[in-house]
Amino acid sequence: MTTAIRPHGNDSSRPRADGTAALLRELVAHLRKNRTQLREEWARRITESKLLTAMTREEIFAEATSVYDNYVEVLETGSVEALQAYARNLSERIIPRGVETHEVLGIVLLLRDVLARSLFKKYQADFALLNAVLDAYEPAANRIANTVAVGFVQERERIIRQQQEAIRELSTPVLQVRDRLLILPIIGVIDPHRARQLTEQLLRGIRANRAKVVVVDITGVPSVDATVANHLVQTVDASRLMGANVIVTGLSSEIAQTLVTIGVDLSKINAVGDLQGGIEEAERLLGYTVTTPEPKPSEVKA
Amino acid sequence: MRVPILKQSQYVIASIQSALSDEDLLQLRDDLVQNVGRYRSRGVIVDVTVLDVMDSFAVRTLRAIAHMIRLRGAETVIVGIQPEVAFAMVQLGLTLEDVTTALDLEEGLAYLNHQMAGAAHVK
């Protein structure tokens, strides 16, 4: 489910040639010396490209300052760790503001370009030197762009996962219909993650409601395979450890037979045909008497 | 850390207060057996509400406790297994299968009372 983007060149331990190191030091000095004007030019180009429209000019400038300084620091130290932490932190702040991936990548690439142009201008008289400077600058600049983009994407994915979890919880309420009796109607596909979440929710519900019987209805589950069945058995076992009995409804006898055939042990599962029947069985277990509204045919006296 | 054991009418209640080492668990086992003998109790409740982990040793020892108590003619109920602990136990494959469990102290006592009442009817 996660996109496997790996920041390539996680090799801050790679020894650099002395020449490269000296060049990098020189251009870092240049970038620091011209900090103010380069930063302004960058902020200007950001606005021109209509990026970060969700943020105000002051905010853009403030973040631009931090990014610029971080950028130059990575060029200097070669270590992306501080940048990674900053990128995550920045992402956490701007994602709720609606900033998108292409914007973040866009502004970092703009900075790369602004700095590169500045280097062109400085070293244009000496082509060989310019080439050497670019040889030193380009890999570092690319690594920076990569790091920031990846940090942003990972933060987005983390937020999405959180939201998915919240949705899952909301979509499966545990219902208390009667004293000591809970119903858990499950609708939709059950993947291992959801199954785990359902079981946890149910067990917490048993504790909160002091339930003695739980009816788990799986009528709305499209496919019941061995994995789902095993999760059900686990749920039954765990509920019993908390003193609660589980009745499973909506498990058709065909499916039950298939599961048994492939080796699933359903002996622990108390299965009743439908939800109504399950509730009646639950009430029986709890000691409530259930009165039928009409007399059964056999009791009608002639 | 010794687990305090209280006598409540014909039952004995062990209320675990903190994480237990292996020695503590074995001590609890011996103390319970002794207490049941001394007071001729009919039932034992072990309250594990506070335990945040129940591993294979804890489970084995609880089963041993239930077994030894049964040999002395009394019934054991384990109460207070927490949701996370119950879930971890079943995933690890640990079962208390032959030991009665209940939600909490109140349910445990209700169960024992029910058992005693039932036994009284059997003649």
Next chain:
Amino acid sequence: MSSSRAPSAEPGQRDESVVAIGSSADIVTARQQGRALAASLGFAGSDLTVIATAISELARNIIEYATKGEIVLSQDDADGRPGIVIVARDEGPGIPDVSRALSAGYSTGMGLGLGLPGVRRLMDEFEITSNAGRGTTVAVRKWLP
């Protein structure tokens, strides 16, 4: 689920803590430290219990089969998701038949099994190396969901 990754020597691992395992009290120490580390990484709820229980079982195996060893707790950060890494190491007699110890038939309920199938179920990644006479290393990982 087994993994083919080596437990240590990966970039991104930060500080680790080592708990010496020599007595049953160390089992409690190891799992409490493991729980604390997991909590600091962002694990919550039943995950914490699952991790603590797995550590307890691994530490217990060390005591029962090798008398002493160590549990190394650390974090890993592949693909941006943090995870906890637990390595249980000993220089005991080793497990003669690893595949048998991993088969579902070995249960901890009877007091004879090693609980390894259970630990494997609890964790996301599981790797075991054991040689008769040369000790055992079990490395497990759990990722933040």
